[in-house]
Amino acid sequence: MVRPFRFGVNLITPAERGQWREKCRRAEALGYDVIAVPDHLGMPAPFPALVAAAEATERPRLGTFVLDAGFWNPTLLAREVATTDQLTGGRLELGLGTGYVKAEHDAAGLPFGTPGERVTHLQRTIEELDRLYGSDDFVPQPLQRPRPPLMIGGNGDRVLGLAARHAEIAAFSGGRADGDGTPTVITAAQLDERVAAYQRFAADRAEPAELNLLIYLVAVTDDRRATLRPSLERIPHLTEDEALDLPTLLVGTVKQMAEQLRAQRERYGFTYITVLEPSMEAFAPVIEELHGE
Numbered sequence: 001m002v003r004p005f006r007f008g009v010n011l012i013t014p015a016e017r018g019q020w021r022e023k024c025r026r027a028e029a030l031g032y033d034v035i036a037v038p039d040h041l042g043m044p045a046p047f048p049a050l051v052a053a054a055e056a057t058e059r060p061r062l063g064t065f066v067l068d069a070g071f072w073n074p075t076l077l078a079r080e081v082a083t084t085d086q087l088t089g090g091r092l093e094l095g096l097g098t099g100y101v102k103a104e105h106d107a108a109g110l111p112f113g114t115p116g117e118r119v120t121h122l123q124r125t126i127e128e129l130d131r132l133y134g135s136d137d138f139v140p141q142p143l144q145r146p147r148p149p150l151m152i153g154g155n156g157d158r159v160l161g162l163a164a165r166h167a168e169i170a171a172f173s174g175g176r177a178d179g180d181g182t183p184t185v186i187t188a189a190q191l192d193e194r195v196a197a198y199q200r201f202a203a204d205r206a207e208p209a210e211l212n213l214l215i216y217l218v219a220v221t222d223d224r225r226a227t228l229r230p231s232l233e234r235i236p237h238l239t240e241d242e243a244l245d246l247p248t249l250l251v252g253t254v255k256q257m258a259e260q261l262r263a264q265r266e267r268y269g270f271t272y273i274t275v276l277e278p279s280m281e282a283f284a285p286v287i288e289e290l291h292g293e
Helices: 017-029 046-056 074-087 102-108 115-133 157-166 188-201 224-234 240-244 254-267 277-290
Strands: 006-010 034-037 061-064 092-097 150-153 169-172 175-177 183-185 210-215 217-220 249-252 270-276
Touching: 006 210, 006 277, 017 034, 017 046, 017 277, 034 046, 034 092, 034 270, 046 061, 046 074, 074 092, 074 115, 092 115, 092 169, 115 150, 115 157, 150 157, 157 169, 157 188, 169 188, 169 270, 217 224, 217 254, 217 277, 224 240, 224 249, 240 249, 249 254, 254 270, 254 277, 270 277
Parallel strands: 006 034, 006 270, 034 061, 061 092, 092 150, 150 169, 169 210, 210 270, 217 249
Antiparallel strands: 175 183
């Protein structure tokens, strides 16, 4: 059975109360199923932002996209998650990742660690959340039981293995980060390999997870090549044809973008699509095109 599409927007720009409520209501009116908030310095603090989003809206789920596990003590995080789930009426979806921006850890005075250490901390965080929520002695408890749906984001083998074992949603970014957190876009073929690796790790799951893809750019145009060309300098390791084939870029007419997402659902299994806040309006006609599919 093909899973229907679901669409999210990641709100990255801080705003005062009235402006924040207005853009959350706008996201709901445009048809977004999930309003999400990242976990980066200089962007909105995730949990209060999601509580405010819940107060301004009725239908969308609310997500962290995704928390940097290295910023969080697992026990304190369990309290934040449970309280936020209660205050959002059980609409929370918890996204977790290892974190990848060393400069943010340095600014916060927190250790960054090696890639292996960061994955180990993510694993400990997941296991500790499950342990605490399974204990009658831990208060508060989330409204959703045994916990809010878990999304794990990342492309490395160990993270994909954690997602296969623990997550209701596996999130793919279409990129990888080097040692200091600088992202590098991966090709469509490389993403094929990463999704295939996840599927191997998840072969014994009783129920398949939802697969998420983050879209970096949405551009409505009749000339895909001309529109994409100015962006090629940021991805010099890719040819123009390879860039046009990237799953994380939606460039074309609304119908072309809808067809691309249908094809990617068939190729990779991506049914939960997230765009960044600057693309919220441009992507809305694609949501309408794919509504109910």
